[in-house]
Amino acid sequence: MSETSFTLHGTDGAARTGVIRTPRGEIRTPAFMPVGTAATVKAMLPESVRETGADVLLGNTYHLMLRPGAERVARLGGLHRFMNWDRPILTDSGGFQVMSLAGLRKLTEEGVTFRSHVDGSKHMLSPERSMEIQRLLGSDIVMAFDECPALPAERERVASSMRLSMRWAQRSRDAFGDRPGHMLFGIQQGGLDRELREESAEALRGIGFDGYAVGGLAVGEGQAAMFDCLDFAPGMLPEDKPRYLMGVGKPDDVVGAVKRGIDMMDCVLPTRSGRTGQAFTRRGVVNIKNARHADDPRPLDEHCACPACTGYSRAYLHHVYRSHEMISGMLLSWHNLQYFQDIMEGMRGAIAAGRFGEWEAAFHAGRAEGDIPPL
Numbered sequence: 001m002s003e004t005s006f007t008l009h010g011t012d013g014a015a016r017t018g019v020i021r022t023p024r025g026e027i028r029t030p031a032f033m034p035v036g037t038a039a040t041v042k043a044m045l046p047e048s049v050r051e052t053g054a055d056v057l058l059g060n061t062y063h064l065m066l067r068p069g070a071e072r073v074a075r076l077g078g079l080h081r082f083m084n085w086d087r088p089i090l091t092d093s094g095g096f097q098v099m100s101l102a103g104l105r106k107l108t109e110e111g112v113t114f115r116s117h118v119d120g121s122k123h124m125l126s127p128e129r130s131m132e133i134q135r136l137l138g139s140d141i142v143m144a145f146d147e148c149p150a151l152p153a154e155r156e157r158v159a160s161s162m163r164l165s166m167r168w169a170q171r172s173r174d175a176f177g178d179r180p181g182h183m184l185f186g187i188q189q190g191g192l193d194r195e196l197r198e199e200s201a202e203a204l205r206g207i208g209f210d211g212y213a214v215g216g217l218a219v220g221e222g223q224a225a226m227f228d229c230l231d232f233a234p235g236m237l238p239e240d241k242p243r244y245l246m247g248v249g250k251p252d253d254v255v256g257a258v259k260r261g262i263d264m265m266d267c268v269l270p271t272r273s274g275r276t277g278q279a280f281t282r283r284g285v286v287n288i289k290n291a292r293h294a295d296d297p298r299p300l301d302e303h304c305a306c307p308a309c310t311g312y313s314r315a316y317l318h319h320v321y322r323s324h325e326m327i328s329g330m331l332l333s334w335h336n337l338q339y340f341q342d343i344m345e346g347m348r349g350a351i352a353a354g355r356f357g358e359w360e361a362a363f364h365a366g367r368a369e370g371d372i373p374p375l
């Protein structure tokens with residue numbers, strides 16, 4: 001008996017809603033995963049993250065292997081215990097971040113050697129080492145090790161990179177082995193090219209995974225190109241397995257991806273924006289640093305149930321941002337995470353009820369309205 005499963009409860013067009021079951025708890029889909037890069041969702045306590053409605057967090061293999069180190073986390077009881085989050089954790093493979101953050105990289109068939117951006121020390125990542133690190137961390141959903149070129153890129157470069165990633169996907173599968181209660185996801189590559197996406201999907205289906213990611217998007221191609229690709233790429237992946245779009249995105253990216261058949265997403269945007277005074281609301285983006293909020297006693301978003309909106313005024317949020325008080329990042333991060341989870345909950349309900357189109361129209365209408373007029 002498998003200890004993990006994915007059940008679809010409803011579809012509306014290409015949009016799907018369901019649940020992933022793991023020994024550490026259920027993940028309701030479509031799901032948005034807050035990012036806990038360095039074993040913390042910045043400025044949030046784990047119990048606060050849970051209160052927003054998050055079922056699963058993302059941890060970054062690249063960051064954790066460098067600091068504090070995967071072996072150390074394992075000795076301390078694993079990532080769940082280390083960061084005090086007992087629900088599911090998905091870890092990325094390190095492949096994307098090693099290409100974007102590390103210095104002096106050398107890419108071979110075997111893997112990538114690189115120098116740490118933290119202290120310059122030398123490290124190696126390969127499919128086998130990535131699987132080992134993710135096992136040491138205790139990840140519930142493990143990502144295959146892949147390589148991804150920034151877009152735009154020449155077709156030949158995208159094709160050879162994708163084929164290397166497919167050979168690494170097989171090695172990831174072999175190294176992962178049989179681990180009941182844990183899932184391994186393969187990652188489709190191929191840039192914006194339909195043929196390459198199909199070749200990649202065929203290779204992954206042949207290997208067989210517990211879930212499939214659409215990789216290599218949100219790397220600079222723009223929303224229109226990403227949506228064009230999502231019009232065909234998810235449909236190439238097995239219907240009975242979860243589909244994960246990595247590193248996405250803004251609220252309208254998230255909604256557009258779900259509309260096109262994506263079940264899971266992650267992004268640093270809610271927390272990163274929260275720390276820079278930017279709030280996502282039903283009526284679009286609010287920059288709390290703007291002087292118009294200085295005397296405004298109204299909440300950031302009157303329809304939001306988060307602590308920032310129920311306990312504080314725009315004037316207060318403006319003041320603590322301008323005063324560089326830590327509570328500013330805490331409150332706005334919470335609010336933004338709450339907003340993203342509210343979107344996901346709204347979409348899950350709408351898909352189940354067969355009313356996704358209506359929900360989507362209301363979502364866009366609210367944003368088009370813009371922020372409440374100044375007092």
Ligand SMILES: [Zn+2]
Nearest residue numbers: 304306309335
């Ligand atoms: Zn709020």
